[in-house]
Amino acid sequence: MDSVIEFASALCLLTGSFFCLSGGIGIIRFPDFYTRMHAVGVTDTLGAGMILVGLMLLRPESLVLIKLIMILLMTLFISPTASHALAKAALRSGCAPLLYRKDKE
Amino acid sequence: MKHTISLSLTLGAFWLLNSDHNTPLILSLGVVSVAFVIYLTHRMDVVDHESQPVHLTAKLPGYYVWLGKEIILANISVVKHVWLGNQTISPTLATLVASQETDMGRVIYATSITLTPGTVAVDLAGDQIIVHALLRENIEALEAGEMDRRVKLLEDSCL
Helix, strand or coil: CHHHHHHHHHHHHHHHHHHHHHHHHHHHHCCCHHHHHHHHHHHHHHHHHHHHHHHHHHCCCCHHHHHHHHHHHHHHHHHHHHHHHHHHHHHHCCCCCCCCCHHHC | CHHHHHHHHHHHHHHHHHHCCCCHHHHHHHHHHHHHHHHHHHHHCCCCCCCCCHHHCCCHHHHHHHHHHHHHHHHHHHHHHHHHCHHHCCCEEEEEECCCCCHHHHHHHHHHHHHCCCEEEEEEECCEEEEEECCHHHHHHHHHCHHHHHHHHHHHCCC
């Protein structure tokens, strides 16, 4: 039973790391400020989420579990607020988004 | 009054779960800090239905489950486009109309949009939300109004 939980935890940690890595690559690859912010969203939600769930599986009986759940909830409340503030500030100070044009096809 | 009680209980639980030291000294320090925070928030005049949405508590879990599913699907789509490269994305800026009537409902809707990867609510004025999306399809999905309808239901259930 223990090895099953450890395997599940490892799987969650691995998926979480993959999402964080993809988010990081997205930040480098995407062309402008606003599209890069979408890549950050991946790291913030599933990346952090899967890593925290993976850690939760390792210590399901202790108070650590509740602290990890608190961290997860805090991240999910704080990160959209920060993203929104950044995006609004960028648009107000005249950072024009690159937009998709149909004639490019 | 019920918002003050709810805030005290939340802060008390937060302190207890984070400290895990049940000695009289630590517990009394906890009581003092909770009382101080309650005093501060009253002075700032922020204890009301917006900071303590107790009326939403019963309906939220169902919405969270649905939002969680949407976030997972959106994550997979954004990660796919990270690896596929810049030729496959179609950044779009659009203005959506929120059908919610209260500020609370609109904020829940805008925050849900931002929390879902691939879409960010850039500005919110009145019932107009300016949304930046990584893909044209993301905007189309929002315009179809599934999320808008669910937040409206959540809001209606507590009026």
